[in-house]
Amino acid sequence: MGTVLLNSLNAWWPETMLGAGALVVMLLGAAKATRFLVMVAAWAAILAAACALWLAPVPPPAGMFYGLIVCDPFSLTFRWIALGTIAIVLLLVMASRETEPSVQGEYVGLLLLIGLGVILMAEANHLLMAYLAMELVSLSSYVLVGLLQEPRSAEASLKYLLFGALSSGMMLFGMSLLYGATGQLGFPELQRAAGGTAFAAQGAVLIAAALLLAGLAFKISMVPFHMWTPDAYEGAPVPVAALLSVGPKAAGLALLVRVVQVLGPVWGNLRPLLIVLTIVTMTLGNLAALTQTNVKRLLAYSTIGQVGYLLIGFVVNSSMGIDGLLFYLVAYLFMNLGAFACVVAVENATRSESIEAFRGLGQRSPGLALVCALFLLSLAGIPPLAGFFGKFLLFGSAIQTHHWWLAMAGILNSAVALYYYVNIIRLMYFVAPTTAAPVTAAAPLRMAVACCAFVTLLFGLLPGPLLALLHATTGIHLL
Numbered sequence: 001m002g003t004v005l006l007n008s009l010n011a012w013w014p015e016t017m018l019g020a021g022a023l024v025v026m027l028l029g030a031a032k033a034t035r036f037l038v039m040v041a042a043w044a045a046i047l048a049a050a051c052a053l054w055l056a057p058v059p060p061p062a063g064m065f066y067g068l069i070v071c072d073p074f075s076l077t078f079r080w081i082a083l084g085t086i087a088i089v090l091l092l093v094m095a096s097r098e099t100e101p102s103v104q105g106e107y108v109g110l111l112l113l114i115g116l117g118v119i120l121m122a123e124a125n126h127l128l129m130a131y132l133a134m135e136l137v138s139l140s141s142y143v144l145v146g147l148l149q150e151p152r153s154a155e156a157s158l159k160y161l162l163f164g165a166l167s168s169g170m171m172l173f174g175m176s177l178l179y180g181a182t183g184q185l186g187f188p189e190l191q192r193a194a195g196g197t198a199f200a201a202q203g204a205v206l207i208a209a210a211l212l213l214a215g216l217a218f219k220i221s222m223v224p225f226h227m228w229t230p231d232a233y234e235g236a237p238v239p240v241a242a243l244l245s246v247g248p249k250a251a252g253l254a255l256l257v258r259v260v261q262v263l264g265p266v267w268g269n270l271r272p273l274l275i276v277l278t279i280v281t282m283t284l285g286n287l288a289a290l291t292q293t294n295v296k297r298l299l300a301y302s303t304i305g306q307v308g309y310l311l312i313g314f315v316v317n318s319s320m321g322i323d324g325l326l327f328y329l330v331a332y333l334f335m336n337l338g339a340f341a342c343v344v345a346v347e348n349a350t351r352s353e354s355i356e357a358f359r360g361l362g363q364r365s366p367g368l369a370l371v372c373a374l375f376l377l378s379l380a381g382i383p384p385l386a387g388f389f390g391k392f393l394l395f396g397s398a399i400q401t402h403h404w405w406l407a408m409a410g411i412l413n414s415a416v417a418l419y420y421y422v423n424i425i426r427l428m429y430f431v432a433p434t435t436a437a438p439v440t441a442a443a444p445l446r447m448a449v450a451c452c453a454f455v456t457l458l459f460g461l462l463p464g465p466l467l468a469l470l471h472a473t474t475g476i477h478l479l
Contacts, residue, residue, distance in 0.1 A: 008065045013052035014079065015119055021045020022112035029105010042090060042108045050083050067186050070125040077326055077470060078122030078254045081333055085247045086115040088337045088448050092239035095445035096344050099147055099237055107147060110140040111240075114247060121251035127175045127185045130255055134171070134219065137248050138164045145236040145244075156235025163218060163228040171215025177208035191262045202266060209263045209270060216259070219252035222311065223281040226304050230288075233300035238347060241296055242340035245303045246333050249310075253325065256314060274315050279409040282308025286416045295343055295355045298420060299336075302379065305417055306332060309410055312394045316401045319471075324393030326470040331386035331459055335378040338452030341445055342372040349439040358424055360433020368439055369428045371453040376421040378456050381414045386459035393467075 009016065025041050053076075064071060071079075089111060093099075099107055113136060120133035142164065146157025179185055181204040182193035194205055218225040233241040260267050285304030292298035310332075313325030343353075345368055350357040362369040378385035391414060398407040441449065459466055 004066060011056065011064065011071060013056065014049040014083075015116060017048040017052055018045055018083075018112055018116045018119070021048070022109045022116065025112060026105055026109030029103070029107075029109060031105075032102075033105065035101050035104045038104050038108055039090075039094060042112060045112060046083060046087050046090070050087075053079055053083065064125075067188075068126045068129045069120065069123040071123055073472065074257075075119075075122045075254070077330075078250055079119050081250050081329065082115045082118040082122075082247060085118075085243060085250075085333055085337065086111060088333075088341075088452065089239050089243045091444040091448035092242060092337075092341055092344050095341075095348070095442040095448075096237060096239055097348055100149070103147060107144070110144050111243065114140045114144075114243060118247045118251040122254035124255060124258065125187045127178070127187075127190075131168075131171065131175065133251075134215070134255075135168065137219075137251065138168070141232075141240075141244060141248065144240045145232050147237055147240065148235065150235070153235040156231045160228045160232045163225070167215045167218035167225060170211050174208040174211025174215065177204050177211065181205050181208065187258060187262045191264070194263050195265045205263065206266045206269055209259075209266055210273075212259055212263075213256075213270065213274075216252050216256050217277075220249045220256070220307050220310075221304050222307055223277060223284050223304070226281070226285070229304060230297045230300040233296045233303075234294060234353075238296065238340055238344045241299070242337050245299065245336050245340070249303070249307060250329050250333070253310060253314060253329065257322070257325075260314070260317065271315065274311070275403065275406060278308055278311040278315055278406060280308075281305070281311060282409060282413045286413045286420075289420050290416070292420075293355055294353050295346075295357070295424075296353050298355060299339065299343070302417065302420075303336070305413060306336070306379070308413065309391060309394055312398050312403075312406050312410060315406065316397045316403055318397055318401050320393060320400055321397035323467060323471050324390060324397050327393055327459075327463065327467055328387075328390030330466065330470075331378070331390045331456065334452040334455040334459075335375045335385070335387055338371065338375040338449060338456060339379065341448045341452065342368060342375065345439055345441040345445055345449075348441075349437075355424055355427060358427045359431045360428070361439060362429040364433050364435075364437065365439040365441075368441060368449070371449050372428065373425045374453055374456060376424055378460070380418045380421045382418075384460045386456045386463070389460055389463045 021041065021044065025038055028038050028041055093108065117133050117136035117140065121130065121137065124130035124133055142157055142161045145160050146154050181201040182190055184190045184193045214225065221229045232244065282305050285301050285308060289298050289301035289305065292301060310325055310328055313321040346357050347353060378387035381388045381391040395407045395410045
């Protein structure tokens with residue numbers, strides 16, 4: 001028993017360092033350490049985890065904590081996505097002026113814990129571990145959304161908590177049904193049991209699959225479990241909204257892909273429902289974004305629309321579809337966090353979250369306006385940026401597998417989304433500013449924006465190496 005645990009811990013250094021770092025940072029916060037010391041500890045944890053992951057990127061998949069988790073090549077992509085997301089969000093935290101210095105330790109510690117939870121969701125190989133990982137992400141998120149000393153922040157946190165409790169209950173009920181029908185909780189055992197379940201129990205497995213889908217739909221903001229998203233984004237600090245828009249959604253999609261592999265024999269019955277929900281998700285998100293005047297709510301509805309595009313790769317479930325899903329997730333990480341970084345800069349300068357605060361940004365801060373336009377155009381899917389190539393793969397996979405309606409809905413929704421993204425660009429370049437004072441960004445913010453802009457442009461111009469790397473990860477069976 002001791003040998004199994006020791007071998008598992010030896011192969012799990014990145015997660016161990018990230019978790020230990022989170023606890024150290026929270027202890028420093030409780031001890032009223034300076035903000036500088038908190039940030040040094042947080043960066044040390046992230047860099048140590050990244051170094052450990054680089055030195056041992058793919059630990060042996062068998063026998064990790066008695067089969068509770070699996071560190072395979074598929075999860076490797078999401079481990080890097082989690083670390084990259086936390087690193088960029090930490091730069092946004094350093095530049096943001098929204099939160100009180102007295103809560104920096106708890107703030108940053110919970111961010112690191114969310115990173116750990118995201119990794120665990122992608123590595124889960126057992127229903128119990130999947131649920132614990134989701135709760136680690138969810139409980140930390142509820143606290144972070146309510147971090148601002150404003151009524152709207154507390155209201156958003158409460159709404160988020162209530163919707164989250166409902167989805168957790170549905171997911172637990174689904175897991176209970178699944179265990180009752182198959183007698184198993186581990187993913188490999190569930191896959192074998194679900195394939196051989198007697199016909200009378202197939203109905204229970206189907207209902208369980210639908211309930212699991214409902215729980216994960218809340219995590220990724222899929223319609224009809226998206227209602228918490230605009231309120232939570234508006235009430236949360238901008239860096240937290242940025243994190244919620246990327247990290248939990250990537251982990252939710254990773255877990256969804258694994259659950260599909262597990263419940264493959266019954267999953268086909270849910271495919272028509274998923275196709276409808278995918279189209280409704282992207283359409284509702286984009287149409288609602290058209291009327292928003294608060295930039296955080298606009299990006300929240302935009303996120304719902306982007307989830308609809310990502311679900312195309314999941315629904316078609318082909319090699320090209322999964323490649324497109326992973327590529328677009330990586331691209332989405334950088335272009336969406338870059339857009340939120342620009343929001344942090346404008347919000348710091350104007351104390352406003354209205355899209356009108358972007359008026360004349362092209363004159364006040366030409367460099368910031370240029371990269372902001374780049375992120376928005378990439379989100380809209382304009383070539384030669386990373387977002388275009390990701391959408392090309394996703395829509396192409398839908399056409400390849402004869403899901404014509406999905407491809408058509410994706411193209412039409414991209415045209416709708418172009419309107420509200422370009423509207424912000426119009427405000428920046430074609431509307432006179434209300435003040436001539438330049439918008440200056442702190443050094444961490446400039447670093448985050450430059451990193452996101454470089455990668456967004458690089459993956460658009462040279463998508464081949466990243467696509468080949470991601471294809472290699474999906475060429476290996478998940479179970």
